[in-house]
Amino acid sequence: MAQRFTQEFEGEPVRLVRTSGQTRREIANDLGVGLSTLTRWASRSRDLEIDDPKRRQPCEDAAAELKRLRRENEILRQERDILKRAKVFFAKAGRLHRNLALAAPRRAFAIRRPDPGLICHSDRGSQYCSIDYQSELKKHGALISMSGRGHCYGNAIIETFLASPPRQPDST
Known part of the structure; x- marks a missing residue:
């Protein structure tokens, strides 16, 4: 029968994968879980973070701000070019x-x-x-x-x- 782990237990190995500098294989061996199980937990944790609206908001805001700034830079570049060319006239x-x-x-x-x-x-x-x-x-x-x-x-x-x-x- 497959062994069941609590979410709290799953969270600790995932944190170790991200912060300890050890390989997943080393962490899995230390905790007595399979490498594929640890990889699945890390993947599931990453997917949950991506789907979290609190985490997504800053990325969307930053993307919108970046798009706005790029457009503003293009307008300023065009205005600068107009003025550079106009001075000879x-x-x-x-x-x-x-x-x-x-x-x-x-x-x-x-x-x-x-x-x-x-x-x-x-x-x-x-x-x-x-x-x-x-x-x-x-x-x-x-x-x-x-x-x-x-x-x-x-x-x-x-x-x-x-x-x-x-x-x-x-x-x-």
């Missing part, structure tokens, strides 16, 4: 005219040397629609993206960071 004058509009991309192309395919987004101001401005962008292989009429803020950030190409009519 600041030029100062009393009003925005064609030459000032040309100064920013020229400086940006000289400093950053982007690969062809860069999306340059602007509103539909006359300085951005000028032949000089458009040819400057095309010379460097940049794609020209303009806001819809009346929507001057457009979608530059979304196009840049989500890499969605601008919608332009087919040139047929």
Whole structure:
């Protein structure tokens, strides 16, 4: 007949397995129980701890916090990249005219040397629609993206960071 042990008795060998540094075989021999029995007790104890809602709560909270922090880091990284790239575009004058509009991309192309395919987004101001401005962008292989009429803020950030190409009519 199989020998029965109380839960209190089962708990002591499991504690020894975790803390004593002895092997399971040594502990089983010292206590006069089978190795498979001791392994089953340790496994059952571990399963009970995993299922315990009190023990699971901190893990779930930590996982949710880690997910939130990773998302926040990604947003901060994107904002930092926007500001790093924006600094080359600041030029100062009393009003925005064609030459000032040309100064920013020229400086940006000289400093950053982007690969062809860069999306340059602007509103539909006359300085951005000028032949000089458009040819400057095309010379460097940049794609020209303009806001819809009346929507001057457009979608530059979304196009840049989500890499969605601008919608332009087919040139047929």
